[in-house]
Amino acid sequence: MSKKIFVVAAHPDDEILGCGGTIMRHVSAGDRVRVMILAEGVTSRDETRQAERRSNELNQLHRATEQVAEFMGVESVTLCDFPDNRMDGVQLLDVIKKVEFEIDRFEPTVVYTHHAGDVNVDHRAAHEAVVTACRPMPGMSVREILFFETLSSTEWQMPEAGKIFCPNVYVDIEAFIDRKLEALRFYESEMRAYPHSRSYEATKILAQRRGFTVGHLYAEAFMLGRLIRDERSIAVVPPMWGGCDLSTADGFAFDPPLELIEFEETA
Numbered sequence: 363m364s365k366k367i368f369v370v371a372a373h374p375d376d377e378i379l380g381c382g383g384t385i386m387r388h389v390s391a392g393d394r395v396r397v398m399i400l401a402e403g404v405t406s407r408d409e410t411r412q413a414e415r416r417s418n419e420l421n422q423l424h425r426a427t428e429q430v431a432e433f434m435g436v437e438s439v440t441l442c443d444f445p446d447n448r449m450d451g452v453q454l455l456d457v458i459k460k461v462e463f464e465i466d467r468f469e470p471t472v473v474y475t476h477h478a479g480d481v482n483v484d485h486r487a488a489h490e491a492v493v494t495a496c497r498p499m500p501g502m503s504v505r506e507i508l509f510f511e512t513l514s515s516t517e518w519q520m521p522e523a524g525k526i527f528c529p530n531v532y533v534d535i536e537a538f539i540d541r542k543l544e545a546l547r548f549y550e551s552e553m554r555a556y557p558h559s560r561s562y563e564a565t566k567i568l569a570q571r572r573g574f575t576v577g578h579l580y581a582e583a584f585m586l587g588r589l590i591r592d593e594r595s596i597a598v599v600p601p602m603w604g605g606c607d608l609s610t611a612d613g614f615a616f617d618p619p620l621e622l623i624e625f626e627e628t629a
């Protein structure tokens with residue numbers, strides 16, 4: 363059964379670097395994927411933010427984000443305009459509200475976002491906002507939160523930061539590694555020459571390293587933030603059964619147990 367997947371990234375290109383292969387794997391499995399990008403990009407290249415002066419570049423970058431979303435089969439991408447690399451100057455509540463709005467609207471069961479220990483301040487803001495927006499109150503749809511690594515940020519953190527990326531969830535992306543690299547070409551302006559870690563070569567090497575760690579050729583790695591297994595995680599929604607998605611939150615679909623269906627029908 364189709365699951366609803368929500369990816370919250372700080373910048374255009376983070377969604378691909380962090381979980382591009384996994385997004386395409388979800389899409390190929392029939393899952394619905396939506397992406398949200400919080401910061402506008404580009405404007406951090408100036409001493410002070412001058413979005414109007416950079417409007418052409420911003421438009422190009424945002425167009426690239428929409429194109430790459432289409433390329434991957436993502437059903438929608440929401441572009442916010444928080445200031446690039448200056449999100450430490452934004453009220454966190456403003457970010458949380460935006461994320462909450464999208465979660466309320468889409469009701470995803472799985473959410474991917476940045477790791478808490480990234481060097482990049484916008485990544486950390488995204489992480490904090492998502493964790494708060496996904497707090498597990500009654501009625502919250504999210505059953506699973508996963509944190510991805512982002513080359514040129516996650517691996518650049520210092521040990522004393524205390525929040526080192528230690529993955530414990532791996533997604534086999536052998537079938538999608540070439541398309542992940544192709545997707546990054548939409549963000550050519552953001553990529554650098556190897557051995558910069560935000561390069562095509564380093565992206566492939568990281569996927570190999572994450573892959574062979576778990577006996578695969580290529581993988582993307584995540585840290586599990588929270589996984590809730592309960593009747594809500596057993597899905598929702600074949601419309602004929604009154605709106606209950608019968609996929610699980612941890613990636614294993616199974617046939618709907620008859621008792622569950624009867625329970626949903628009579629509840």
Ligand SMILES: [Zn+2]
Binds near residue numbers: 373376485
């Ligand atoms: Zn970023």
